[in-house]
Amino acid sequence: MKSKSKFAGMIMLLLMFALTACSGGNGPNDGAAPSNPDTSTPGNEASAGQDPKEPVTIEFMGHGNPNEKKIFEKLIASFEEKYPNVTVKYTSVPPGEYSQKMTTLISSGKVPDVFYVGGPEFYRFAEAGTLLNIQSYLDQTSLFNPDNVWKQAMDRYRFDGSKVGAGDLYGLPKDVGPWSFVYNKDLFDEAGVPYPSATAGDWTWDDMLEAAQKLTVDDNGDGKPDQYGVGAYSLESAVWGNGGEYIDYATGTVKVNEPEFYEAMQFVADLNLKHKVSPNQEAEQAMNAYTRFINGQLAMFAMGPWDQPAFWELPFGWDIAAWPASPNTGQTATWLGSMGFAVSAKSKHPQEAFDLAAFLSLDEQGQRENYQLGQAVPNLIDMAEGEFKEMDKGPQTRQVFLDIIQDYGRPDVVAFSKDTQWLDTFNQNASKVWNGEMSAKDFTAQIQPKMQELYDKGNK
Ligand code: CA
Secondary structure (H helix, E strand, O other), rough: OOHHHHHHHHHHHHHHHHHHHOOOOOOOOOOOOOOOOOOOOOHHHHHOOOOOOOOOOEEEEEEEOOHHHHHHHHHHHHHHOOOOOEEEEOOOOOOHOOOOOOHHHHHHHOOOOOEOOOOHHHHHHHHHEEEEHHHHHHHHHOOOOOOEOOHHHHHHEEEOOOOOOOEOOOOOEEEEEEOEEEEEHHHHHHHHOOOOOOOOOOHHHHHHHHHHHHHHHHOOOOOOOOEEEEEEHHHHHHHHHHHHOEEOOOOOOOOOOOOOHHHHHHHHHHHHHHOOOOOOOHHHHOOOHHHHOOOOHHHHHHHOOOOOOOOOOOOOEEEEEOEEEOOOOOOEEEEEEEEEEEEEEOOHHHHHHHHHHHHHHOOOHHHHHHHHOOOOOOEHHHHHHHHHHHOOOOOOOHHHHHHHHHEEEEOOHHOOOOOOOOOOOHHHHHHHOOOOOOOHHHHHHHHHHHHHHHHHHHHE
């Protein structure tokens, strides 16, 4: 399978080099490109040797809510204006059905030219040869400057033949999602508690706990808080900040049974079990942390950039801060999600498909529209650090988003796994710790061998 897909990729590259009459490119076949007398005329590069007016239809499939669909319809209309010979057939699938739909299309050989791809799927598809190696397209494009795109986002879509994160590019980022710590300013003001710091390392777990205790209130004295200090605290943030790891991908060793991990997990569990500043499972089922925050009954919570439009409607003040640092290390961390655009290795119009992916990922006007609608942080660095940061809408401290992207955000745990059962098993059983049935130390000692077995089975 692997050598076959590599061979196909090589043919594709050779073909492209010939068609674009490239000399001195940076592709892996540098120097091997034959000079083809049938090459296209100069200045005809973008049409890959075809008549530029020949109509081309490319299929694009994504997922998302109706709002996202509307945005993409707009972006596609702008693309079609810029490339009058290209028609984009756009399908938006409900997020829950997307994965199954893609699997079906792949097995029936009907992969769309351009489509969304996330972490574990990116890995599987790249390895199976489903995705086009777009490195040489990127090296030759004049549509954007690759140095002006977050490296942290681009690297998610690299594949070196065996691992994700290095090698040639097989996708472009749709977005980066810095998972941020958000707080209700009004509740902090009412309780006379100073706001969390936006600077990483300033505010520790201890500071957070002290604030959460002051912000947990039982109004009617029935013993159940009507307002909580903190909810849905990120386990990844606690573990990574404490110097722990879920897994060492270099060796494939699951590390949840190490003290840095289970101490952090116990800290998160104790926010409820011991300190009662976070809703327990029963309270969470009655009203989830998101709704509680929206209702003004939760002081500290988490958000992604995509939550902005809903939060803009809130009747109270809010802002984002750095995730609290572990007092053991002084460090903080959080995850930086991402979704990407990939091009099918079987696309009959790879240049146009690449152009669409590049337009959706990196076109200046599209990126501007996207952030103004509160969908994402721009993929373009100069835009993110300029007009996006100056934007006159919450969160006020937008630098936190950028700090996460540049400094302490990390790919979600599954980003480098083909098969995620090892982590699914952990998450499905973690309630034993959250409800106090087991200590984090005992639980992780018990489940580590099972996780290791599943990881080895699905990923080695
Ligand atoms: Ca109460």
